[in-house]
Amino acid sequence: MGEFVRLEVADGIGTIRLDRPPVNALDDQVRDELAAAASSAAADAEIRAVILYGGGKVFAAGAEIRQMAEATYAAMADRSARLQAALSLVAAIGKPVVAAITGYALGGGLELALAADFRVAGENARLGQPEILLGVIPGAGGTQRLPRLVGPARAKDIVFTGRMVRAAEALAMGLVDVVAPDESVYQAALDLVKRYVAGPALALRAAKQAIDHGLDADLATGLEIERVQFAALFATEDQRSGMRSFLENGPGQATFTGR
Numbered sequence: 001m002g003e004f005v006r007l008e009v010a011d012g013i014g015t016i017r018l019d020r021p022p023v024n025a026l027d028d029q030v031r032d033e034l035a036a037a038a039s040s041a042a043a044d045a046e047i048r049a050v051i052l053y054g055g056g057k058v059f060a061a062g063a064e065i066r067q068m069a070e071a072t073y074a075a076m077a078d079r080s081a082r083l084q085a086a087l088s089l090v091a092a093i094g095k096p097v098v099a100a101i102t103g104y105a106l107g108g109g110l111e112l113a114l115a116a117d118f119r120v121a122g123e124n125a126r127l128g129q130p131e132i133l134l135g136v137i138p139g140a141g142g143t144q145r146l147p148r149l150v151g152p153a154r155a156k157d158i159v160f161t162g163r164m165v166r167a168a169e170a171l172a173m174g175l176v177d178v179v180a181p182d183e184s185v186y187q188a189a190l191d192l193v194k195r196y197v198a199g200p201a202l203a204l205r206a207a208k209q210a211i212d213h214g215l216d217a218d219l220a221t222g223l224e225i226e227r228v229q230f231a232a233l234f235a236t237e238d239q240r241s242g243m244r245s246f247l248e249n250g251p252g253q254a255t256f257t258g259r
Helices: 028-043 073-091 108-114 130-134 144-151 151-159 165-173 182-196 199-213 221-234 239-247
Strands: 005-010 013-020 049-053 097-101 104-106 120-124 126-128 164-166 178-180
Touching: 005 120, 005 221, 013 182, 028 073, 049 182, 073 097, 073 108, 073 120, 104 108, 104 178, 108 126, 108 144, 126 165, 130 178, 151 165, 164 165, 165 178, 178 182, 182 239, 199 221, 199 239, 221 239
Parallel strands: 013 049, 049 097, 097 120, 104 126, 120 178
Antiparallel strands: 005 013, 126 164
C-alpha cells in the first residue's frame, strides 16, 4: 500500500483510492504508486472489477505544476513517458474498470479517468484538459483517448479551449456514462461494476482486449484479434459450464469460476 494510493478489496471489487490532499495532484510519487496499484489489481484473481476513486471531494485535478514549471525538455520527456506508462497499466487491467468522478477531473486526472472503461460523474463534477492554458498540450493520453471516446471535433474543442465540461454536457457527448448525485458517485460506480463480479472473468478480459486492441487496428486485424480471443475461450471451464447451463436451464443461470 502506498502513501497516497492504496488498493482496497471487498466483495470481488478492487478500489484504487487516490488520497493526496488537497486535490490528488499526480506527482511522481502518486504516478508510481498508481502504477503499482494497477499492476496489483490486474494480478489479483480475487478482484473481478476495479473502481478508480479520489474521494468525496475531488477525483484528480491534474499534474503537479510546481514540479513542471521549470522542468527541462529532457526531464519532461522522461516524466511524460512514465505517466503514460502508468495510465496504460490502468487501461490494460483485464477487468471492467470504472472511474468514480467527484469534483474535478482535470488534465492528468481526466487522462486517468479516460483509461477506465466507464466513467460515473457527480452532478457538480467538472472535467477538462486545461493544458493549453499553460502553453502545452495533454501528455498522458488526452489527445489520443479523448477523441477515440467523443470524436475528434469534440476532443479538439475541449483541448483547444482548455475549458471545463460540466457533468450534463459530458454525459450528452459520451465523455461520462452515468451522472449521479455527488454523494452517491461511489455507490453508482459500485452498482455499475458489481454485475461483473460473478461473470466469466476470462471472457470479460477477452472482450475488453478485443475491443481495445481492435480500435487501434484496421478492421481485418481487429476481426482476427476477435477470432483468436473467441476460439481461445473454448479452452476454459467457464465456456463449458456456461453452455451446459444454457442447454439445461436457459440463459443467465450459469455459475462461473474464472477458469
